[in-house]
Amino acid sequence: MLFGDLLRLSFEALRAHKLRTFLTILGIVIGVTSVIAIVSIVVGMNEKITGLINNMGTTTFFVSKFGVDDYQSEDAYREARKRKDLKFRDVEAIQKDCELCEEVGARTMTFRQLKHGPEKLNRVVIVGTTSNFIKITDFEVGEGRVHSEFEQDRYRQVVLIGDKIREELYPGVDPIGRELKIGIHKYEIIGVAKPRGSMLGEDFDEFVIIPITTLLKNYGSHRSVDIFVKAPSEDAMDETIDQARVILRARRHVDFQDQDDFAITTSEDWLEFYGNVTGTIQVVAVAIPLIALVVAGIVVMNIMMVSVTERTREIGIRKSLGARKRHIMLQFLAEALMMSVFGGGLGIAFGILLAKVLTNAGDLPFVISEVAILGGVFISTGVGVIFGLYPAMKGARLDPVDAMRFE
Amino acid sequence: MLIETKNLWKTYIMGVQELHALKGVDLQIEKGEYVAIMGPSGSGKSTLMNLIGCLDTPTQGDYYLNGESVSTMNDNELAKIRNKEIGFVFQTFNLLPRANSLHNVELPLIYSGIDTGTRREMAAKALKEVDLLDWAGHKPNELSGGQRQRVAIARALVNEPSLILADEPTGNLDTKTGLEIMKLFRRLNDRGNTMIMVTHDPEIAEFADRIIYIRDGEVEKEEKRSGKVQDVH
Ligand SMILES: Nc1ncnc2c1ncn2[C@@H]1O[C@H](COP(=O)(O)OP(=O)(O)OP(=O)(O)O)[C@@H](O)[C@H]1O
Ligand SMILES: [Mg+2]
Numbered sequence: 001m002l003f004g005d006l007l008r009l010s011f012e013a014l015r016a017h018k019l020r021t022f023l024t025i026l027g028i029v030i031g032v033t034s035v036i037a038i039v040s041i042v043v044g045m046n047e048k049i050t051g052l053i054n055n056m057g058t059t060t061f062f063v064s065k066f067g068v069d070d071y072q073s074e075d076a077y078r079e080a081r082k083r084k085d086l087k088f089r090d091v092e093a094i095q096k097d098c099e100l101c102e103e104v105g106a107r108t109m110t111f112r113q114l115k116h117g118p119e120k121l122n123r124v125v126i127v128g129t130t131s132n133f134i135k136i137t138d139f140e141v142g143e144g145r146v147h148s149e150f151e152q153d154r155y156r157q158v159v160l161i162g163d164k165i166r167e168e169l170y171p172g173v174d175p176i177g178r179e180l181k182i183g184i185h186k187y188e189i190i191g192v193a194k195p196r197g198s199m200l201g202e203d204f205d206e207f208v209i210i211p212i213t214t215l216l217k218n219y220g221s222h223r224s225v226d227i228f229v230k231a232p233s234e235d236a237m238d239e240t241i242d243q244a245r246v247i248l249r250a251r252r253h254v255d256f257q258d259q260d261d262f263a264i265t266t267s268e269d270w271l272e273f274y275g276n277v278t279g280t281i282q283v284v285a286v287a288i289p290l291i292a293l294v295v296a297g298i299v300v301m302n303i304m305m306v307s308v309t310e311r312t313r314e315i316g317i318r319k320s321l322g323a324r325k326r327h328i329m330l331q332f333l334a335e336a337l338m339m340s341v342f343g344g345g346l347g348i349a350f351g352i353l354l355a356k357v358l359t360n361a362g363d364l365p366f367v368i369s370e371v372a373i374l375g376g377v378f379i380s381t382g383v384g385v386i387f388g389l390y391p392a393m394k395g396a397r398l399d400p401v402d403a404m405r406f407e
Numbered sequence: 408m409l410i411e412t413k414n415l416w417k418t419y420i421m422g423v424q425e426l427h428a429l430k431g432v433d434l435q436i437e438k439g440e441y442v443a444i445m446g447p448s449g450s451g452k453s454t455l456m457n458l459i460g461c462l463d464t465p466t467q468g469d470y471y472l473n474g475e476s477v478s479t480m481n482d483n484e485l486a487k488i489r490n491k492e493i494g495f496v497f498q499t500f501n502l503l504p505r506a507n508s509l510h511n512v513e514l515p516l517i518y519s520g521i522d523t524g525t526r527r528e529m530a531a532k533a534l535k536e537v538d539l540l541d542w543a544g545h546k547p548n549e550l551s552g553g554q555r556q557r558v559a560i561a562r563a564l565v566n567e568p569s570l571i572l573a574d575e576p577t578g579n580l581d582t583k584t585g586l587e588i589m590k591l592f593r594r595l596n597d598r599g600n601t602m603i604m605v606t607h608d609p610e611i612a613e614f615a616d617r618i619i620y621i622r623d624g625e626v627e628k629e630e631k632r633s634g635k636v637q638d639v640h
Pocket of ligand 1: 427428446447453
């Protein structure tokens, strides 16, 4: 039997049962589309988060009251809460005594209401930073500038606002030089950050940045600051961390046999933490459409079974004319495969489209994942073969005499 | 010798009960012969035809076709024999309803792996032999019973088999159409085709060289006929 004959035969059979063929293909399309879309979103999310974390740089580490490990369990968190806060004095001490530390900065946060004239924004994150903070985060200044060391030292009430704040409180006007009320204090706007977009509903543009000294003075100094340190090189990371650690341990009177009462976190630790937190979610997210595909496969099998039963007589006739088992099996398998490959192809196309729309909406990078596409091809043909095989074999095994007598 | 069966048995097992459809059939049919098989309903005629046509295998006994032992062949070898050596004509025509005449006639050639061009030619030639070339593009439901049976005959002829088997080929046709089919069979036999035909109708059996009577799964008697019916009224 020629290959072309096989294809023509299967194609004719599919065309003769349009609705059935359509429904089967639809099932496969839905399965493959969702697999590809979800894999793309997961990959995009990973990429984004990895990007954010790597932005911090491989030569930078954080010193803070809570480390990633302290969020792993409630007990660990409760224990960590008993630690002494990290103070701005500690930052200054590291700045002064740590020779390897190339750049030392700090950040702390609070939430306050923003006001401009009659317009208000509630619970906006107020980030107090040292003036060098811009060197390690991923936000960029769009217009104006961030506060200087001079302003920081003098507790100046100057503020750089996120793009969302500009949009909400200063629509259609240049906010630079204007006044912004944070809580009860008045600030002068000196800069606007470049928009960063949002991810999964979280807006990255709704924040303001003020000098850390101003924040501690205006909104209370009973809060812990996060310290960041930049090492001269990746190779010098460990040594730099050690220097900073020794200084802090001495200042905080940690006994030599005791563990650190603060946490040091590198970008590697963050990545690991992220992987731990999201690993299971990702597996589940990919598993669900896979289940959908198995269901689609069972639908294919069912429909092929009906198709075989319906064509029992035809199978008998073909066998009486010299069709071998193999011919009958290939005929049905080709039908299942055609539907799966066609459905798979459409599913890949729709999947990429859907992934594009969703990543766009979620402000994620759009990555055409080869794994997802290869997976789509592989899975859809796999579904065709695996679930088409049993009905095809059943058809091929029919006895010609019995089959021809079938009504 | 084209066909030789030795002590052919076919037993169907239904639950605990054994049903012997054939009980030791010995047959010899020469190349070029035209044989009719007659017998009461349930006597085993179709069972015998299915064995001769390699659609089924005997429970016991030997069957030689062209000197080759068929009883020991596997599925694929049997399929090949059906494809190349045997043309089947059934009472119910057994055409594919969705395919036109030409495609129905083509079917055996598809399984021989013959290319499309040659196939078309061969199928058209076979249709011409049964006088249906003008109906090549029509589907079975657009044809009369006699025309359908002629398509089926063209299909049986197309691979130039050594043997044409017909199980009650006129059973679903009126007398006049039945006689037309017989005229066609006569012609095929005169041309050298070996024909074996099952029939209930003594008038139809008249067309054969030899009549084999079957009763209860056994050959009851044989009747050689000298004066063939040549003339169809
Ligand atoms: N697949 C089968 N399973 C069980 N019994 C069968 C089967 N096929 C045939 N038989 C039995 O074998 C016997 C012979 O059947 P067969 O079809 O050969 O008779 P027949 O001579 O062709 O009859 P008819 O003239 O009615 O066509 C019958 O008793 C029938 O019931
Ligand atoms: Mg019968």
